[in-house]
Amino acid sequence: MKIMNAEFIISAVSPAQYPLDALPEVALAGRSNVGKSSLINRLINRKNLARTSSQPGKTQTLNYYRINDLLYFVDLPGYGYAKVSKTRREEWGKFIEGYLTGRDELKLLVHLIDLRHPPTADDIAMYEWSKHIGLTVCVVGTKADKISKGHWPKHAKIIKDKLGFDPRDSFVVFSSETGKGREELWEIIREKAGLPAEQVEEAPKAPKAP
Numbered sequence: 001m002k003i004m005n006a007e008f009i010i011s012a013v014s015p016a017q018y019p020l021d022a023l024p025e026v027a028l029a030g031r032s033n034v035g036k037s038s039l040i041n042r043l044i045n046r047k048n049l050a051r052t053s054s055q056p057g058k059t060q061t062l063n064y065y066r067i068n069d070l071l072y073f074v075d076l077p078g079y080g081y082a083k084v085s086k087t088r089r090e091e092w093g094k095f096i097e098g099y100l101t102g103r104d105e106l107k108l109l110v111h112l113i114d115l116r117h118p119p120t121a122d123d124i125a126m127y128e129w130s131k132h133i134g135l136t137v138c139v140v141g142t143k144a145d146k147i148s149k150g151h152w153p154k155h156a157k158i159i160k161d162k163l164g165f166d167p168r169d170s171f172v173v174f175s176s177e178t179g180k181g182r183e184e185l186w187e188i189i190r191e192k193a194g195l196p197a198e199q200v201e202e203a204p205k206a207p208k209a210p
Contacts, residue, residue: 032078
């Protein structure tokens with residue numbers, strides 16, 4: 001995908017702050033430090049539009065990024081960070097649940113799982129719950145560059161088996177370092193967000209001045 005423009009819009013802390021322009025939204029979920037910010041930056045070919053928090057697990061916002069004025073990436077708070085209190089985790093859970101169950105603009109959940117390791121209990125719970133509420137999901141195995149290419153199928157199978165992976169969902173092996181999986185993931189996003197192919201290649205240009 002050719003990225004003409006990408007910009008951070010808002011860190012929303014309530015539905016009142018969600019954008020009102022009705023563009024399709026693609027949400028990204030995963031454990032803290034699974035590589036959500038790095039994936040966003042690789043997808044849009046920027047080094048630091050999405051920044052990794054210096055305190056993982058401390059962000060309680062939905063971070064909106066508008067891409068080519070065609071869609072939003074919505075970076076959800078990372079889950080599974082041990083130092084966050086139970087009360088805070090419950091608050092975050094309600095906040096995220098409200099978004100995922102009640103946002104009509106949400107077209108796809110990109111669920112990031114570290115390809116190197118079997119899914120955690122939190123990963124499994126997130127996937128099972130997302131399927132229970134009827135979300136369209138693409139599971140992305142991140143940090144593929146950290147293991148040899150020949151081991152990718154084995155690790156992907158472990159993740160799928162542990163999740164009880166729905167074959168109707170998509171699975172992408174991804175590396176933010178090398179760009180592996182970038183075009184494949186963009187094609188899934190384009191399809192699920194309902195973007196015509198011609199719009200993916202290039203954002204609309206402003207008319208020339210007379």
